[in-house]
Amino acid sequence: MSVEDYDHYAKSPIDTGTVRKMGEALESHGFGVDVVTNTNNAVVRATLRDFAVKAANARIAIVVLAGHGVGSSGRSYLLPSNSEIRRASDLLSRGVAVASVAQIAGRAKHGAVFFFMTVPDISSALQSITARPAMSEPPSDNVVVVFSTSDKVPVSRVGTVSRQAAADFADAATETPLSMATLVGSASAGDVGKVIGNVAELDLSKGPEPETAPAAAVAEPSQEEIQARREAERRAKDAEERAKAAEARARDAEARARLEANRAREAESAAAAQPAPQPARQAEPEPAAEREAPPAREAEENHVEALKLVEALLGRSKKKELQRKMRDLGFYSGPIDAIFGDITRQAIQDYQADVGDPVTGYLTPNQIQALIEG
Incomplete structure (x- = not known):
């Protein structure tokens, strides 16, 4: 579902052609696809009601939203083509709540909502409305919601980042085999998007066929039995997810420890290279410029956030090329999939340490150029 042209706002930078490419790619994997573009509020809601019927009992249901979006009171909304928001309460009837779309996707065994969100030129006087994605309540356990932007992206760059994420998603969807993780990584623009919910390990190449209906001779389970089974499944899934989360935290802690160790070694080397301070200079007052300089850690964090936007x-094609180059140099041993996850981050850190640059796990423009041209 894509909205590029608006009655009351400037165009969205994501063109409907990109969304059509997404639909064609998913259709080639066996998905039944409905592409709806530049529609008003009534048509959008009617389309979602129809999709809710189709999603029921499917193996996988995917909803792609592209266009202007806003956040308010912990919820995010897609704006249909005829929306005009004058106050936050207008969103309840004139916007499409992402949380409601997630509920529709959740009618399938597995659901996913991808929102390639751009910024409308809404009056800044509406202080309760933000250009940032918001979702205070997580979706159900079988649904993941992915935003192409987050608080990490300056508002002025949201359109550019989301347009690139949409193009990457359309490209990724053509791959075979196709996994949910690949689509999520593309739609979330690497590390600058927002992912809410559980990313199921799914092979999307099999398509979203419906569940097999029970034989006529089998008795229908009672509502109590259904609820009990769902509760047992939910508890088992919760336990599994907690275990996965604990494992992920352990991996993150290990990665941070390696990074801190590298930083400590660099700081130690830098300190050893500095001449010993003269006693007479120790008593001199610190220059005002130095007193006002930001802490080194804050400057480094700002630098990393800027590099995330560059990445x-x-x-996807350039990311794959970088993975190939690092593989050829012996730093990378993972798949060429344009996903810059833990394996790629470690390869980047090893490369940076090898060339004597600061170890951040995020490539600078000069490092990107050196790898591609090298």
């Missing part, structure tokens, strides 16, 4: 705009 988000690379595109």
